[in-house]
Amino acid sequence: MKLHVLRPWRPGRGEWNRAAVYHLARRAGFGAGRAELDRLLAGGVSDAVDRFLSDDAPDARLLAGAAALLPQGEIDALAAWWMSLILSGKAPLRERIALLWHDHFATSFAKVKDVRMMHRQNTLFRERGLGDFRELLHAVATDPAMLIWLDGDANRAGTPNENFAREVMELFALGIGNYTERDIQESARALTGWGTEGRSFRYRAPDHDGGTKTIFGERGTFGGEEAIDLILAQPACPRHIARRLLEEFVAPNPRKEWVEETAELLVSEDWSIGRTVEVILRSELFFSPQARRSRIAGPIELVATTIRTLGARVPARLALEAAMRMGQIPFQPPSVKGWDGMKTWINAGAWVARHNALWRLARAHVEDTDEVHLDLRDSLGSPKSNEDATRFALELLTPDLVDGAFAEAVRESVRSAPSLDEALTGATALVLTAPEYHLI
Amino acid sequence: MNTRRQFLIDGLRVSAALPFLAGTGPRLFPREAREERVLVVVQLTGGNDGLNMVVPHRQDAYFRLRPTLSQDPRKLHPLDGDHGLHPSMGGLAELYGEGLVAVVHGVGYPGADRSHFRSMEVWHTGDPDHPAGDVGWLGRLADQVAAEDATGLPALQIGGGSLPLALWARSTFTPSVRDASGFRLEGSARFAKARGRVLGIERRGTEAFLAEAARVSYDAAERMARSADRPSKVEYPGSGFARGLRLIARLVESRFGTRIFHIELGGFDTHSRQAPAHADLLRTLSSALTAFLRDLEASGVAGDVATLVFSEFGRRVQENGSRGTDHGQGAPVFVLGGGVRGGMYGTPPDLTHLVEGDVPTTTDFRSVYAALEKDWLGLTPSSSLRALPLVT
Numbered sequence: 001m002k003l004h005v006l007r008p009w010r011p012g013r014g015e016w017n018r019a020a021v022y023h024l025a026r027r028a029g030f031g032a033g034r035a036e037l038d039r040l041l042a043g044g045v046s047d048a049v050d051r052f053l054s055d056d057a058p059d060a061r062l063l064a065g066a067a068a069l070l071p072q073g074e075i076d077a078l079a080a081w082w083m084s085l086i087l088s089g090k091a092p093l094r095e096r097i098a099l100l101w102h103d104h105f106a107t108s109f110a111k112v113k114d115v116r117m118m119h120r121q122n123t124l125f126r127e128r129g130l131g132d133f134r135e136l137l138h139a140v141a142t143d144p145a146m147l148i149w150l151d152g153d154a155n156r157a158g159t160p161n162e163n164f165a166r167e168v169m170e171l172f173a174l175g176i177g178n179y180t181e182r183d184i185q186e187s188a189r190a191l192t193g194w195g196t197e198g199r200s201f202r203y204r205a206p207d208h209d210g211g212t213k214t215i216f217g218e219r220g221t222f223g224g225e226e227a228i229d230l231i232l233a234q235p236a237c238p239r240h241i242a243r244r245l246l247e248e249f250v251a252p253n254p255r256k257e258w259v260e261e262t263a264e265l266l267v268s269e270d271w272s273i274g275r276t277v278e279v280i281l282r283s284e285l286f287f288s289p290q291a292r293r294s295r296i297a298g299p300i301e302l303v304a305t306t307i308r309t310l311g312a313r314v315p316a317r318l319a320l321e322a323a324m325r326m327g328q329i330p331f332q333p334p335s336v337k338g339w340d341g342m343k344t345w346i347n348a349g350a351w352v353a354r355h356n357a358l359w360r361l362a363r364a365h366v367e368d369t370d371e372v373h374l375d376l377r378d379s380l381g382s383p384k385s386n387e388d389a390t391r392f393a394l395e396l397l398t399p400d401l402v403d404g405a406f407a408e409a410v411r412e413s414v415r416s417a418p419s420l421d422e423a424l425t426g427a428t429a430l431v432l433t434a435p436e437y438h439l440i
Numbered sequence: 441m442n443t444r445r446q447f448l449i450d451g452l453r454v455s456a457a458l459p460f461l462a463g464t465g466p467r468l469f470p471r472e473a474r475e476e477r478v479l480v481v482v483q484l485t486g487g488n489d490g491l492n493m494v495v496p497h498r499q500d501a502y503f504r505l506r507p508t509l510s511q512d513p514r515k516l517h518p519l520d521g522d523h524g525l526h527p528s529m530g531g532l533a534e535l536y537g538e539g540l541v542a543v544v545h546g547v548g549y550p551g552a553d554r555s556h557f558r559s560m561e562v563w564h565t566g567d568p569d570h571p572a573g574d575v576g577w578l579g580r581l582a583d584q585v586a587a588e589d590a591t592g593l594p595a596l597q598i599g600g601g602s603l604p605l606a607l608w609a610r611s612t613f614t615p616s617v618r619d620a621s622g623f624r625l626e627g628s629a630r631f632a633k634a635r636g637r638v639l640g641i642e643r644r645g646t647e648a649f650l651a652e653a654a655r656v657s658y659d660a661a662e663r664m665a666r667s668a669d670r671p672s673k674v675e676y677p678g679s680g681f682a683r684g685l686r687l688i689a690r691l692v693e694s695r696f697g698t699r700i701f702h703i704e705l706g707g708f709d710t711h712s713r714q715a716p717a718h719a720d721l722l723r724t725l726s727s728a729l730t731a732f733l734r735d736l737e738a739s740g741v742a743g744d745v746a747t748l749v750f751s752e753f754g755r756r757v758q759e760n761g762s763r764g765t766d767h768g769q770g771a772p773v774f775v776l777g778g779g780v781r782g783g784m785y786g787t788p789p790d791l792t793h794l795v796e797g798d799v800p801t802t803t804d805f806r807s808v809y810a811a812l813e814k815d816w817l818g819l820t821p822s823s824s825l826r827a828l829p830l831v832t
Contacts, residue, residue, distance in 0.1 A: 154711070170557070346649075346650065347597065347616030347617075347657075349615070350616070352623055352657055355654075355657075356626045409641050429627075430631075434638050435650030435651045436647060438650055
């Protein structure tokens with residue numbers, strides 16, 4: 001298909017620079033350290049994008065580690081396990097997509113109350129999150145955690161429960177305004193009989209309403225699979241998913257023409273999320289000024305990209321705790337709507353948590369603990385003076401802002417630091433706690 | 441009464457035209473009492489079953505439609521001849537008897553929607569026609585307060601979660617706090633000075649929003665640490681909701697300066713096995729609100745605080761097959777406080793005349809808002825609907 005908005009980026013002279021590669025690393029994955037950013041920069045934009053697409057296998061040892069913790073039944077242990085996969089830097093795009101679908105199909109342990117089921121859903125997002133969206137939606141609809149979360153077991157012939165039918169249309173696939181109350185009621189009937197037994201999906205024929213339903217104007221004795229196919233056939237569906245991908249990878253409030261083209265692309269790529277995201281990542285739009293630092297970083301991405309960019313060694317559990325204090329608890333989104341993102345990430349408690357965690361991380365350079373290790377001389381590239389400390393910190397953490405009022409305010413504050421190490425921690429902490437850094 | 445209100449609103453316009461009235465010297469008039477008044481909004485999240493909270497126990501239909509969920513009339517706390525409060529709400533009934541509680545029947549909005557999110561958006565924006573906006577009704581009030589006193593913290597969300605749409609504003613940033621302990625800032629004095637310099641540069645767009653958020657957060661952190669640890673004169677129940685109200689009482693008592701508080705109690709989406717869960721929730725609500733009002737009385741500020749209790753919708757009159765109730769429409773709201781005219785308002789539900797199986801909306805929620813916006817806080821209301829005479 002002919003691309004306009006998403007045409008490939010051909011960087012002009014000097015445009016493929018530190019700021020561009022940093023943008024790619026933080027959006028396609030969870031950031032990269034100085035040495036890796038330099039390597040990606042030297043290889044050119046096409047190879048750099050390839051790296052995020054082709055490095056596709058999670059760390060096998062970490063992945064298998066789940067088996068040992070599942071019997072404990074502790075959801076925070078599972079969340080720390082996921083954080084360790086994110087921090088590993090392996091299969092970066094896969095982990096990004098898993099987080100995106102967790103937010104999109106937001107399911108909470110608060111009601112599911114079973115760590116194995118939450119793990120199973122997380123695995124679904126990791127393994128099939130870049131595949132065919134139609135298959136993903138079908139898989140989510142029969143996912144045991146989802147069935148419990150949205151009352152599949154209570155949805156029976158004669159006493160339908162509309163919970164899943166409503167949210168699949170309102171939030172997962174179509175968006176408000178693209179269906180009627182009748183469509184919800186009739187789809188709920190079609191989905192009757194879908195429930196769980198133990199930790200597995202189970203279809204109970206006696207609970208299924210085999211009568212005639214009318215969904216989006218079509219009449220038939222539809223079952224659950226057919227109801228989902230009818231939802232997927234709505235033109236609003238590819239648009240809804242395109243919008244979601246653009247909000248994540250490009251900018252909040254994507255323009256109508258971006259959504260239209262991306263939706264068309266998604267359908268022409270046989271609903272492949274992976275291939276659609278690839279086109280977005282290679283596009284002029286992705287690297288355009290309107291996409292750069294356009295989102296307020298969520299806690300998980302903020303914590304993970306900071307740790308990875310600085311090359312700090314932080315136990316996954318501590319990284320998780322920091323993100324939780326900032327207001328994002330993996331496996332426990334606030335509602336089926338997920339995290340609202342952008343300005344809702346920010347409140348005084350959350351800002352104090354961001355401030356404290358990032359300040360403490362920077363201080364680890366001079367107050368090395370057993371658990372957290374950070375060597376800023378290494379992370380920033382062997383600075384020799386207070387002046388270097390500021391410049392190198394800006395080049396690494398806010399590479400588009402090495403000149404101007406912001407850089408000057410940091411420089412001014414760091415100039416008189418009593419030692420190079422104090423200059424390094426001071427410059428790093430000032431940049432990390434500045435508003436500019438919290439845009440990703 | 442009306443004349444004074446009119447004067448206040450007109451007076452602001454006059455003072456803008458005649459700056460000498462608001463000159464730099466001592467105030468010519470004593471500070472308008474309204475400027476000290478505080479609004480607390482309690483959101484019962486999930487759709488509270490209003491019919492089992494304010495029970496119409498004289499109506500046969502109530503018992504017929506709710507074979508397992510109807511409340512025993514002998515256990516209710518009587519409000520008037522026709523209505524009683526749920527058995528676990530003794531404290532609130534006592535406050536009602538003292539004239540501190542207004543009960544407004546059948547409150548909702550035109551064109552009821554049974555989606556939690558859409559319904560919440562309507563209540564939060566105060567705009568049933570364009571609920572998907574990005575400014576909330578409390579945010580609009582916060583902006584007005586900030587326009588008069590830019591140094592204060594006009595609004596606070598208590599609970600620490602993300603900021604509800606109700607508090608989204610055009611120019612005011614509202615922090616959300618769980619408790620005072622989440623407010624301890626790390627960093628040296630030297631670092632605080634340096635970050636002040638970095639925050640001081642000019643910014644635009646989202647960066648400006650973040651800088652303002654950071655400034656407000658640092659300031660709130662410092663001031664909150666000072667007022668939150670004061671002891672309260674009243675014993676509170678152990679719930680997180682009660683702790684939140686206790687914090688609000690401390691902040692009001694210490695004249696923290698915040699005029700609008702928002703706090704949530706969740707769990708009201710009782711689709712199945714409603715009775716025990718709902719009884720617990722109403723007990724949590726009633727006992728915490730009772731302690732809160734007694735505390736404000738003991739601190740001498742009960743007359744300065746009005747509290748609105750609402751939920752996004754009521755529930756279906758007929759109970760469902762799993763001993764629960766599904767999403768409905770109109771429901772009662774409470775307004776309580778020392779400056780509230782206690783009693784019943786609006787049209788009590790008539791269960792023989794339901795709309796799609798629901799208690800219909802008989803009072804537009806905006807007429808409750810107007811009473812709080814205009815009559816209570818002395819600010820410009822978000823609609824032109826006539827205010828119910830709920831407050832003095």
